[in-house]
Amino acid sequence: MSGDVRRSSLLAGGTRTRLVEAGPEDATEAVVFVHGNPGSVDEWIPLAQAVAARTGKRALAFDLPDFGETIAPAGFEHHVAGYAAFLGEGLGSLGVERAHLVLHDFGGPIGLVWAMTHPDALASVTLIDTGLLPGYRWHYLARIWRTPVLGEIFQAITTRAGFRFALNANEPRGLPREFVDTTYDHYDSRTRQAVLKLYRATPDPGAMSENLIGLFRPRDVPALVIWGEHDAYLPASYAVRQREAFPSAEVHVLPASGHWPFADAPETVERLLAEFLGRVPATA
């Protein structure tokens, strides 16, 4: 068992993406972290390292196309299904047969859509401020992004200071400076365009809720839900609703966290995730 993080790259879906791994290299069962928007593999490094060290499991994460430092291949479809297919190709290349998905933000729909097409490969799911969102109406930023012209202007005038202010203004305790700056460093023009495409291709984020419930509820997949009570984008009232699809889910609404609990409460998220993964049977 090793807690050291290995950084490399992965050829998947016609592009080369940044890969971060910890724990046993060749295990076919892995804890797979999927980032949201804005986000990249960088935000998962401390957690992946800690989880591998504490559970002995293989932990890995990679950039989604046009996020982080990864360039989308020509013809890539910037919608949930496109990203889910990319996730599947990445996992296939890495030899992952059973995945403990750890999903955040837009990584939620992406990971869950992949799981819907590979239900037997889903060992467990951890939803961090994401999941099924029945009846959800897009948050104000998403509504701006989804509006033609306005979205482009908004993306064009977003500066580092503005980005920093916008992220922190909605967080109860603020986010670590390094976390925000790293996130902004990756929020380049390619990512900004990808964000517009992804949000415009997702008119109703709650649309697949019924399908998720229908597929996963009878399977009673082991699930952990972590949600920041002060999440300004995806309301914490959705945390307990994840039990509609994952009836045995353990739900933790962190009372002093916002949209990024792994950034503002890293020890708590690490403990909850490591303990949860320790309880999940090796072969579910």
Added chain:
Amino acid sequence: MPSTDPHDATVHPSSSYDAVVVGASLAGCAAAIQLGRAGLRVAVVEKRPDPQAYKRTCSHFIQASGVPALERLGLLEPMEAAGARRPRVHIWCQWGWVESPPERAPRGVNLRREILDPMVRSTAAETPGVEMMLGWSAERLLRDGDAFAGVAIRNPEGKERDLRARLTVGADGRDSRIAELSKVPVKTYPHNRFAYGGYFEGGAPVHSPDATAWFLNPQWCAAFPTDSDLTFYAAMPTKDRLPEFKSDPEGALVRFISDVPEAPPIREGRLVGSMMGKVEMTNRMRRPVAPGLALIGDAALATDPLFGVGCGWAFQSAEWLSDAVRPALQGAEPLEKGLERYRRRHAKELRGHAFFIHDYSTGRRFNPGERMIWSAATRDPELALILESYGTRQIGPGQMMPRAFPRAVAAHARHALAR
């Protein structure tokens, strides 16, 4: 007519007193002790027959504002001898810790009600002039013209007695029967949190023996180390979290407290006894006087337990009442003058606090003014001391605000310039 039954609860056959107090909990006993020491004859009526009875659902924290009243009653020393802790409260909020200078931080008292209540009751019973009538409950109020003049009481065997008194005191808690019978005006304010708590052995918080409170905006929890090396852990979440607590009170409390920032090691502790919980805590503010009648403690003002004011204000309101009516009961002035003095004191001391407590008990988050003061208090120990003096109810909002706002502005300005 006085009873001649030898099994009657009274030692003395007389049924006429200077004051009859209904409720032998903290406020009632404290008032009886003060009035008895003034040479007055006091009957204390309590429906629970057991002299060891105690209030179970209580955080038992006595704010620093109540300490002088305990000292005056002569209870502080025996309480400390019985293992009471004298904690200050370390407060966590989303901007950091609110820490006043340690040597000047206000200190309250923590002693479990299991020990405190029998101690206060036996002190009252041993006070000359005080007669304890345990196992009797108030049935109706007696009248003398327009004024109340005592109570009719009944025991479980159905025996009834009239206790006549110049002053009737309702010290029978949040659901006061005396208040109900007297029909004094009452105002209610909604409460949108619920409370669960329990005593834990082991798993003491890092600030122990001091207390810790997390203002999670809007959620709340706290740890109160107390006698016998126990820690009382309590949470007061908003009501949307109730189903989780109802289905597994202990597990939900442990999970809730483990998930807070800089969480105490509650998981290493073991629950001693059973969990306690209270779901409905509507704030009630009653007019504390009527002709010949006064209400003290929770009977007068039953407010949000989140701020731990109930026990301290029970002792304090008992003191205010006994000081106010003593001259009248000693024949120096009409009773209504003393009661009016008590009403004014009660309003002056508590109305401002109650207003802000009731406002926050709706379950809301901090308003802009609170955000400004609390965030600044994490950077300025002197401002933290002002805030703590207010939170421990040693100063009122009228004294707190003019001192706190300028300091908060200055603290924010210093912080902005330093960046």
